[in-house]
Amino acid sequence: MMLEGDVDALGLAASLILVGLAIAVSLSQQLRIERQLVWATLRAFLQLIVMGSVLAWLLEPGRSIWYSWAWVAGMVVFAAWTVRARAPEVPDLFPIALAAIATATVTTMGVLFGLGVFPAEARAIVPLGGMMIGNSLGGTVLAARRVADELADKRPEVEARLALGDSAHRAGRPYARSAIRTAMTPQIEATKAVGLVFLPGAMTGLILAGVKPVDAVLVQAAIMYLILGAVATTSVVVALGSITRLFTPDHRLRPLVRRDNA
Amino acid sequence: MAPLFEFRDIDVLVGSSAVLKGVTATIPDQRLAVIAGASGSGKTSLLRLCNRLDVPTGGQIKYRGDNLLELDPRALRRRVGMVFQQPAIFPGSVRDNLRTADHHASDEDMTAVLASVDIDSSFLDRVGDSLSGGEAQRVCLARALMCKPAVLLMDEPTASLHPSAAATLEQTTQRLRSEHSLEVVWVTHDLRQISRLSEHLLVLDDGRVLYAGDPGTARAQEALATLAAEEGE
Numbered sequence: 001m002m003l004e005g006d007v008d009a010l011g012l013a014a015s016l017i018l019v020g021l022a023i024a025v026s027l028s029q030q031l032r033i034e035r036q037l038v039w040a041t042l043r044a045f046l047q048l049i050v051m052g053s054v055l056a057w058l059l060e061p062g063r064s065i066w067y068s069w070a071w072v073a074g075m076v077v078f079a080a081w082t083v084r085a086r087a088p089e090v091p092d093l094f095p096i097a098l099a100a101i102a103t104a105t106v107t108t109m110g111v112l113f114g115l116g117v118f119p120a121e122a123r124a125i126v127p128l129g130g131m132m133i134g135n136s137l138g139g140t141v142l143a144a145r146r147v148a149d150e151l152a153d154k155r156p157e158v159e160a161r162l163a164l165g166d167s168a169h170r171a172g173r174p175y176a177r178s179a180i181r182t183a184m185t186p187q188i189e190a191t192k193a194v195g196l197v198f199l200p201g202a203m204t205g206l207i208l209a210g211v212k213p214v215d216a217v218l219v220q221a222a223i224m225y226l227i228l229g230a231v232a233t234t235s236v237v238v239a240l241g242s243i244t245r246l247f248t249p250d251h252r253l254r255p256l257v258r259r260d261n262a
Numbered sequence: 263m264a265p266l267f268e269f270r271d272i273d274v275l276v277g278s279s280a281v282l283k284g285v286t287a288t289i290p291d292q293r294l295a296v297i298a299g300a301s302g303s304g305k306t307s308l309l310r311l312c313n314r315l316d317v318p319t320g321g322q323i324k325y326r327g328d329n330l331l332e333l334d335p336r337a338l339r340r341r342v343g344m345v346f347q348q349p350a351i352f353p354g355s356v357r358d359n360l361r362t363a364d365h366h367a368s369d370e371d372m373t374a375v376l377a378s379v380d381i382d383s384s385f386l387d388r389v390g391d392s393l394s395g396g397e398a399q400r401v402c403l404a405r406a407l408m409c410k411p412a413v414l415l416m417d418e419p420t421a422s423l424h425p426s427a428a429a430t431l432e433q434t435t436q437r438l439r440s441e442h443s444l445e446v447v448w449v450t451h452d453l454r455q456i457s458r459l460s461e462h463l464l465v466l467d468d469g470r471v472l473y474a475g476d477p478g479t480a481r482a483q484e485a486l487a488t489l490a491a492e493e494g495e
Contacts, residue, residue, distance in 0.1 A: 156346060156348055156350040157350045157352060159315055159346070159350075160344075160346060160350040160352070160402070160405075161352070161362065162315060162339065163313060163315065163339055163343065163344040163346075163406070164339065164340070164343075164362060164363045164405065164406070164408075164409055165336045165337070165339045165340035165363075165409060166336075166362075167336060174352075174353075250314065250317070250335045251335050251336060252314065252315060252316065252317070252335075255276075
């Protein structure tokens with residue numbers, strides 16, 4: 001049986017009960033994240049409404065597929081801009097994040113649609129592009145911020161390396177390595193736990209849509225491997241790119257301020 | 263021969279505050295130079311200019327007559343080594359630390375360098391966490407020596423050490439000077455250490471030169487008295 005997916009206003013309000021509970025916990029424990037919770041909830045709702053409207057427009061019969069690709073390109077640019085905004089301690093990060101996320105998106109979408117895993121249609125291009133870009137975004141933000149934090153924390157060690165004549169790239173490499181590990185850990189853990197702890201979105205959606213579970217599993221496996229590859233690629237590129245931004249061309253470590261909320 | 267370092271009208275700004283204000287001074291060749299000053303006087307900032315870990319906001323620095331800012335920074339840093347106030351031992355063994363400075367060094371090379379800082383070869387497999395403060399600082403000195411520098415910049419290297427470990431490091435440095443013809447620039451605010459080590463004295467006060475020259479003059483003693491007053495000694 002296929003689920004229709006009808007959720008009325010009451011159903012939506014019911015789903016907010018746990019958000020209300022989280023706000024209550026924040027207030028009682030003085031976590032001071034209640035405003036962020038409200039803002040995130042509202043923002044997600046508005047963004048999904050916009051996304052739904054755009055998808056409805058893109059899915060209209062006869063609509064050119066290039067609009068879908070243009071939407072994905074827009075998501076890439078927005079993701080790179082978000083990386084820059086969330087890791088402001090790394091100067092001029094936008095072009096690096098853009099190059100990393102664009103490359104990962106082109107590669108993964110090329111595999112998914114070039115090899116015919118999914119038909120190249122708007123209903124597949126936009127959500128799958130969003131999955132690749134969204135997961136890469138999390139990894140790249142984490143990688144950039146960890147590199148900056150590591151270099152700020154380990155400044156004496158880094159400068160001792162520079163004082164031995166190491167290049168900026170060589171002096172920063174151990175800290176980039178650590179940042180890449182940190183950035184990839186959530187995705188690696190998610191990949192390890194898939195099927196045991198949670199059923200990922202694409203697979204759940206396919207099963208709800210009536211696709212055979214075995215077919216849904218194979219599709220999900222392909223998507224997860226590509227996401228893992230995309231996160232690894234973007235994290236490595238952004239971590240190493242951040243090194244070039246956090247040192248001067250004459251191999252000095254720039255002044256850095258550690259973010260306590262990192 | 264040109265002086266070791268020449269500073270002309272050096273300004274260093276950190277954010278909006280001036281750390282060095284128009285410093286003009288010379289550090290001569292073949293004399294152990296001590297840069298002295300109270301905390302925040304700018305002595306470490308001046309030292310860090312000598313191997314380009316920092317660059318001045320204004321002014322000119324010469325290293326043996328050459329414009330230091332035009333030299334390749336990586337080559338300069340291998341010629342002008344540095345030992346920091348806090349020993350920064352890298353993760354791994356002492357061998358790993360020494361190999362960071364010379365990737366092709368053999369165990370024999372490393373044993374010889376360790377011996378020159380009074381550490382025996384059994385330390386090669388020791389990890390940083392197992393070293394005392396004095397041992398760690400001597401390993402840092404050995405690591406700097408792996409680059410075969412001509413100059414050693416010592417940034418208050420004994421500040422965090424027990425007095426006996428500090429004395430050993432001073433003696434080791436003096437011996438290295440004579441055995442390897444090393445030039446040494448030593449930063450400190452310790453008056454006794456200044457009198458033990460200095461053959462040329464540069465006293466800084468609030469980012470300006472208070473005295474530069476022979477440590478035995480009456481003006482040098484006046485400058486050191488000012489330093490002592492600021493340090494509350």
